[in-house]
Amino acid sequence: MSQSPSRPLLQIEELSKIFHIRQGFSSQEFHAVDHASIVIESDKPEIFAIVGESGSGKTTLAKMVLGMEVASQGILRYRDRVINDLSNKEMKTWFYNEVQPVFQDPFAAFSPLKRIDRYLYETVYNYKMVEDKKEAPRYINEVLSEVGLTLAEIAGRYPNELSGGQAQRVAIARALITKPSLIVADEPVSMLDASLRMSIVNMFRKLKEDNEVSVIYITHDLATAYYAGDRIAVMLRGWIVELGPTEQVLGNPLHPYTQNLKTSIPSINVGETWKDKIDLAVIEADEYTRTGCKFAGRCPAVMDICQDNIPPNVVHGGRTVKCFLYDENVDPAKKTYLTPAAT
Numbered sequence: 001m002s003q004s005p006s007r008p009l010l011q012i013e014e015l016s017k018i019f020h021i022r023q024g025f026s027s028q029e030f031h032a033v034d035h036a037s038i039v040i041e042s043d044k045p046e047i048f049a050i051v052g053e054s055g056s057g058k059t060t061l062a063k064m065v066l067g068m069e070v071a072s073q074g075i076l077r078y079r080d081r082v083i084n085d086l087s088n089k090e091m092k093t094w095f096y097n098e099v100q101p102v103f104q105d106p107f108a109a110f111s112p113l114k115r116i117d118r119y120l121y122e123t124v125y126n127y128k129m130v131e132d133k134k135e136a137p138r139y140i141n142e143v144l145s146e147v148g149l150t151l152a153e154i155a156g157r158y159p160n161e162l163s164g165g166q167a168q169r170v171a172i173a174r175a176l177i178t179k180p181s182l183i184v185a186d187e188p189v190s191m192l193d194a195s196l197r198m199s200i201v202n203m204f205r206k207l208k209e210d211n212e213v214s215v216i217y218i219t220h221d222l223a224t225a226y227y228a229g230d231r232i233a234v235m236l237r238g239w240i241v242e243l244g245p246t247e248q249v250l251g252n253p254l255h256p257y258t259q260n261l262k263t264s265i266p267s268i269n270v271g272e273t274w275k276d277k278i279d280l281a282v283i284e285a286d287e288y289t290r291t292g293c294k295f296a297g298r299c300p301a302v303m304d305i306c307q308d309n310i311p312p313n314v315v316h317g318g319r320t321v322k323c324f325l326y327d328e329n330v331d332p333a334k335k336t337y338l339t340p341a342a343t
């Protein structure tokens with residue numbers, strides 16, 4: 001077996017999270033994340049966008065990567081370690097040095113009663129980022145400059161004295177204090193004005209270029225995903241239905257689900273969201289649990305084979321696409337389209 005030159009930064013392979021839905025007295029299992037695979041290499045920082053409608057499993061996937069949810073099945077490694085096997089001590093002293101979260105609501109991360117610079121000082125001290133406490137202001141100033149702020153601007157201020165954009169910048173600065181290699185940002189711009197979104201996303205790009213930080217960027221905002229994402233994964237009911245270079249996946253989508261987006265790409269504007277563009281009128285209740293393709297019930301290209309068989313991940317056109325349309329192993333005779341019922 002050939003060995004890759006260096007271990008991936010993050011290896012997600014066939015990863016699943018199973019939850020139980022209670023229905024009366026019984027409960028039914030469903031996969032919130034269903035055999036998802038993503039590899040982020042350690043020698044090539046990237047912005048990896050994850051998009052998908054509400055409930056597609058983006059946050060659940062992010063939480064597993066952050067060690068906040070235990071995976072039910074599959075492989076989940078950060079560098080050479082299985083994330084679920086890390087002790088609390090290793091999580092604190094190593095993992096959270098390397099992997100940092102940024103969440104949707106910057107204000108939720110800060111107590112309204114505590115001055116915001118205290119958070120930065122505490123993180124610097126807790127992670128022993130300076131040898132002498134006297135060096136902390138200089139260190140914090142350096143980190144704040146990465147997000148376009150200075151310590152003088154925020155010192156002594158309480159969270160409610162900051163704008164949403166400023167608070168999110170401070171939250172990102174806090175994430176940068178430990179000099180992480182990976183930031184997992186779950187909808188980091190969705191509570192900000194459209195005009196501020198690009199500036200935050202540009203910051204991620206700059207961090208990637210200047211500091212070699214990779215960012216998992218989860219969003220409903222296709223414009224920023226298109227603009228910032230080097231690669232993108234499109235999620236549908238726990239599956240990754242298409243994964244590849246963003247320009248290809250959004251510019252020339254192959255999966256019928258991603259193709260719903262195509263019309264929005266040329267005129268893509270900041271602030272346009274997934275829901276603005278995708279017709280979500282007919283989401284089938286059984287999509288999580290149906291036997292064949294989860295998209296079969298709403299797919300304009302549905303074929304007989306899709307009804308009872310799970311589509312494979314086919315490598316096609318420079319990306320991975322989970323769809324029988326591109327599966328050369330299937331007898332073309334079986335790829336028949338469903339004929340409309342006779343009237």
Ligand SMILES: Nc1ncnc2c1ncn2[C@@H]1O[C@H](COP(=O)(O)OP(=O)(O)OP(=O)(O)O)[C@@H](O)[C@H]1O
Pocket residue numbers: 019020032052053054055056057058059060061
């Ligand atoms: N702790 C839990 N227990 C049971 N079900 C859960 C739990 N957490 C999430 N789910 C379910 O898992 C599915 C995926 O949820 P998740 O929050 O990961 O989706 P999402 O893609 O982040 O959605 P959104 O875009 O709305 O943030 C949803 O059906 C959700 O209700």
Ligand SMILES: [Mg+2]
Pocket residue numbers: 058059060186
């Ligand atoms: Mg979410």
